[in-house]
Amino acid sequence: MKLSNLKYITAFLILLGCRQEPKRNAPSQDGLNLKPQTTKLVVSKPPNLEPPVDMVWIKGGTFYQGALPEDSLAMQHEKPRHKVTVNGFYMDMHEVTNDQFAEFVAATNYVTVAERAISWDEMKKQLPPETPKPHDSILQPGSLVFKKSKSSLPNLYDYSQWWEWKIGANWRHPNGPGSSIEGKGKYPVVQIAYEDALAYCEWKGGRLPTEAEWEYAARAEKINDIYSWPGGLEQLSSHANTWEGEFPVENKLQDGYERRAPVKSYPANAFGLYDMAGNVWEWTSDWYHVNYYANVSEIEELKNPSGPEKAYNPSNPYVQEKVIKGGSFLCSASYCASYRISARMATGLDSGAEHLGFRTVLSVDKIENK
Numbered sequence: 273m274k275l276s277n278l279k280y281i282t283a284f285l286i287l288l289g290c291r292q293e294p295k296r297n298a299p300s301q302d303g304l305n306l307k308p309q310t311t312k313l314v315v316s317k318p319p320n321l322e323p324p325v326d327m328v329w330i331k332g333g334t335f336y337q338g339a340l341p342e343d344s345l346a347m348q349h350e351k352p353r354h355k356v357t358v359n360g361f362y363m364d365m366h367e368v369t370n371d372q373f374a375e376f377v378a379a380t381n382y383v384t385v386a387e388r389a390i391s392w393d394e395m396k397k398q399l400p401p402e403t404p405k406p407h408d409s410i411l412q413p414g415s416l417v418f419k420k421s422k423s424s425l426p427n428l429y430d431y432s433q434w435w436e437w438k439i440g441a442n443w444r445h446p447n448g449p450g451s452s453i454e455g456k457g458k459y460p461v462v463q464i465a466y467e468d469a470l471a472y473c474e475w476k477g478g479r480l481p482t483e484a485e486w487e488y489a490a491r492a493e494k495i496n497d498i499y500s501w502p503g504g505l506e507q508l509s510s511h512a513n514t515w516e517g518e519f520p521v522e523n524k525l526q527d528g529y530e531r532r533a534p535v536k537s538y539p540a541n542a543f544g545l546y547d548m549a550g551n552v553w554e555w556t557s558d559w560y561h562v563n564y565y566a567n568v569s570e571i572e573e574l575k576n577p578s579g580p581e582k583a584y585n586p587s588n589p590y591v592q593e594k595v596i597k598g599g600s601f602l603c604s605a606s607y608c609a610s611y612r613i614s615a616r617m618a619t620g621l622d623s624g625a626e627h628l629g630f631r632t633v634l635s636v637d638k639i640e641n642k
Contacts, residue, residue: 313575314359314636324362324634328544330489332360334573337487338565339614343498349562350614354569356484358576363481363489364631366535366546367554368472371457373443373464376472385465386415386442386624398590398620414439415463415624417448418531418602421520428607434520435625443468446532446626458534460552460629466594466621469555469630478632483558483595483616484577485633490549490598490613492542498612500541500549505605511538512550512611515604531601531626549611550603552629553596553619559583560593560618585618593618600627 315332323329338353339346376382390411396403405411417438425433438448443463445451453459473479481489490500498504501511509516509526513533517524527550528537536546558579568574583593596619599610610617619628 313357317360318636321636326365327362327634328365330361330363330485330543332358333488333493335488335491335493335495337484337614339612340496340498343612343614345609345612346614349565350616351565352569354565354571355573356488356575356577357573358482358485358488360636361481361485362634362636363485363543363545364633365540365544367460367552367629367631369458369535370443370453370461373461373472374453374457376475380471380475382468382471382475384443384463384468384624385622386463387413389413398592398622400590410437412439413442414448415441415626417441417446417626418520420523424518424521428519441626442624456534458536459532460535460547462532462552462626462629463624464555464629465624466555466619468624472630473632476632478634480555480557480630481633482576482578483556483597484574484579486554486556486597487613489543489545490541492545494542494613498614500613501539508611512599513537513547513601514550514599514611515602515607517604519602519604519607529601533601548598549613550599551601552598552627553600553610553617553625554598555619555628555630556595556597558595560585560595560616562586583618588618588620591620593620596628602627 313332317329317331334355334357336353337356339350340353343350390413392405392411395411396405414437416435419434419436421434427433440449441447441463443461444453446453446462469480491497492500494500499508501507508514513527513529515523516526523530527533533551535551538547540546541548559582561580561582561584563584564580568577579595585591585593596617597615599608599612599615603610608617609615
């Protein structure tokens with residue numbers, strides 16, 4: 273299928289959450305950080321430490337990261353399972369909300385990536401050589417917005433069928449001009465690029481979680497579970513905001529929402545964390561490397577891993593990508609099923625989308641050194 277300039281930009285610049293499994297290439301060690309770490313494990317929080325507002329303590333421990341062998345929906349880049357130990361840390365009990373992000377913007381006058389003018393000189397660095405410059409009318413600030421299909425789609429590999437670049441879409445107008453976050457202060461903020469998430473973290477005094485920290489927190493000591501809630505898929509609609517019905521044609525709304533839901537709309541996991549499955553994808557600090565899991569499994573035990581040293585994705589070679597976790601309101605059993613704990617996807621640094629947000633974490637030493 274020949275893409276228009278607009279779809280071409282969308283396909284190469286924005287790597288969407290519910291994308292299919294990357295193509296297999298020969299294994300590569302390039303960019304992998306395989307050195308065992310020997311830092312002292314922090315399990316319990318120091319006594320008399322006042323917990324930060326709206327954050328919960330995640331005690332340190334050891335778990336097996338990655339997909340269970342019996343998970344038939346797992347992608348190759350979720351395998352194999354490997355032993356990981358992480359320090360204890362504080363984590364936001366829910367995704368960063370519109371109200372919280374608005375407070376940050378009011379205090380700093382920050383302008384998000386989706387609100388800034390687009391530089392073709394910078395953009396073309398992330399595209400194949402000789403990519404023609406689109407018309408200036410297209411190169412305007414904006415972001416990706418989901419659109420339902422009017423009929424069944426025989427090919428779910430072409431995600432431009434349900435995503436469109438919308439000029440004027442940003443965190444204030446997540447569905448484009450005419451949309452608003454008024455009255456939605458408790459909804460997760462979206463249309464947030466990686467740089468935007470880092471800026472918020474710096475202002476707050478925290479950071480983004482590593483992929484290992486995020487998955488450990490989502491598992492909440494459920495070592496051999498595929499999902500972060502009890503009861504399996506039969507209980508999905510009462511525990512997560514996802515797509516139920518034929519994707520992307522009909523959402524039956526069994527979970528109560530068609531798109532984003534307010535934070536804390538569903539039960540928390542055993543650690544007290546909300547929306548660790550569905551609602552919106554969440555940024556982590558790890559680079560995405562298609563061979564990372566396969567190679568780190570050779571190490572007996574990883575301690576506080578921070579991921580590979582650089583990104584590597586043969587399916588999207590011109591874009592530097594980070595790992596996102598958790599799935600979103602667009603994940604369905606018929607497409608990506610990324611409400612599973614081990615699910616992971618890659619997204620470009622400057623990518624914002626209607627289904628992508630974040631939450632922050634805080635290390636104990638960061639609090640003690642204040």
